Amino acid sequence: MKKTITLCLIFASIFVQAQDNQIKLNLFSLFVGNFSLQFEHKISDHSSLCFGASYLPSRNLPTAITSQDSTGNLDGLSFSGFSFTPEYRYYFSGKAPKGFYLAPYIRYSKYSVEKVGIDYTNTSTNQTQTVYLAGEMKTIVVGLMIGSQWTLGEHFTLDWWIMGAGVGSNKSTFTGYGDFSPSDIADIKSSMEDTKGNIPGTLSYEVNSTSASISYSLPVAFRGAGLCLGYRF
Secondary structure (H helix, E strand, O other): OHHHHHHHHHHHHHOOOOOOEEEEEEHHHHOOOOEEEEEEEEOOOOEEEEEEEEEEEEEEOOHHHHOOOOOOOOOOOEEEEEEEEEEEEEEOOOEOOEEEEEEEEEEEEEEEEEEEEEEEEEOOOOEEEEEEEEEEEEEEEEEEEEEEEEEEOOOEEEEEEEEEEEEEEEEEEEEEEOOOOHHHHHHHHHHHHHHHOOOOOEEEEEEOOOEEEEEEEEEEEEEOOEEEEEEEO
16 A cells, blocks of 8 residues: 555656646545545646556455355455556547546556465365465556546546456466375366366466466456546646
8 A cells, every 4th residue: 555655646746846737536446445546647738647556455355246156265265456557648628637538548457366266076085175276466458448527616526437448468377285196186187177168268277296376367358437536736
């Protein structure tokens, strides 16, 4: 959290002497416990530069998701992380920072994930066993967002991030450790092959007598909607 705030302040200080700056808080993200700030600096009647940063403290998955998991593997899963998003905005109204806009952006995200469960059936005992892994997800995306911003009096704004999408690198790597027999190794690999055929993206894995690791990637990432309350200075 301290790093996120520091980076926002450094970026803001570059333009602190200029007029028409904004610091904004994403209200939508607060509902999921994610702290998201954005700094915006107007550079012309049609355009501005923005820098966003968010921080997600460690948390578990919502009950609405874990209750749908019959295995119980998601109950202990926890994740945390941060993201940085520089963007350029073009306002069609010619009255920046007011009106409908298009915003090309670059986003870098990194999230740590704990207790990812992989179930497999032990052929020797015919019982289900679970291997727990931990790792991280990293995303670098170039994309385009559409949105609209309103001025509320002299000092306040309301910024609606309608939707964004992008392409880039979205990779996850997880590793778990244990004492795996040859039959365990074969059973875990069989489970991973079944999973591989039922999910989108690219999944690879490696299993030996002491560890199991997986790598997963998706080619497309979406940027969720947001509603930001801003202060102009």
